[in-house]
Amino acid sequence: MEWSRLVIIVLVSVLLLDQTRGQSSKSKTQKDRRTKEKERDGDLKTQIDKLWREINSLKEMQALQTVCLRGTKIYKKCYLAFEETKHFHEANEDCIAKGGTLAIPRDADENNALRDYAKKSLPGAGDFWLGINDMVNEGKFVDVNGIAITYFNWDRSPNGGKRENCALMTQASQGKWVDEVCRTLKKYVCEFIVP
Numbered sequence: 567m568e569w570s571r572l573v574i575i576v577l578v579s580v581l582l583l584d585q586t587r588g589q590s591s592k593s594k595t596q597k598d599r600r601t602k603e604k605e606r607d608g609d610l611k612t613q614i615d616k617l618w619r620e621i622n623s624l625k626e627m628q629a630l631q632t633v634c635l636r637g638t639k640i641y642k643k644c645y646l647a648f649e650e651t652k653h654f655h656e657a658n659e660d661c662i663a664k665g666g667t668l669a670i671p672r673d674a675d676e677n678n679a680l681r682d683y684a685k686k687s688l689p690g691a692g693d694f695w696l697g698i699n700d701m702v703n704e705g706k707f708v709d710v711n712g713i714a715i716t717y718f719n720w721d722r723s724p725n726g727g728k729r730e731n732c733a734l735m736t737q738a739s740q741g742k743w744v745d746e747v748c749r750t751l752k753k754y755v756c757e758f759i760v761p
């Protein structure tokens with residue numbers, strides 16, 4: 567909210583400044599004035615376009631973290647699916663940039679909600695990244711903050727050894743998890759904590 571307000575204040579200041587400049591240019595020749603006005607209008611339009619884009623991206627981020635506008639909400643979590651395929655790290659970084667993390671189901675209810683939501687939102691996607699890995703200690707699975715996972719839903723015990731250290735949820739096995747090479751390109755779901 568504070569950001570949006572700040573951006574609006576800047577926008578109004580730019581418009582006022584432009585008006586003041588406009589009034590002081592009366593003494594110049596008509597041709598000069600017209601050229602300068604055109605340049606200034608172009609600059610101003612670019613600045614306004616940029617500010618609008620910033621306002622919209624801030625509004626989108628705020629919406630993700632407050633009302634779960636496009637995703638699905640379960641308890642105090644919002645899951646939001648992304649069709650683009652990314653490596654595990656890139657996917658998690660994208661979720662963080664949006665104010666969340668990769669999805670981490672903490673119990674069977676969350677796991678089922680995530681599976682059902684992904685089935686609808688990522689049609690045809692056989693699997694997608696979860697925010698779970700054993701990169702640091704083989705076999706010791708942690709969340710994206712390095713905290714040990716307490717709820718598991720492996721299809722079979724993870725069997726990829728040190729080669730496969732990132733967890734996927736698979737639709738073929740009804741939301742069970744499998745380990746996979748972290749650099750594989752997969753779709754992903756982010757989670758956001760919402761009030």
Ligand SMILES: [Ca+2]
Binds near residue numbers: 704727728730
């Ligand atoms: Ca492993």
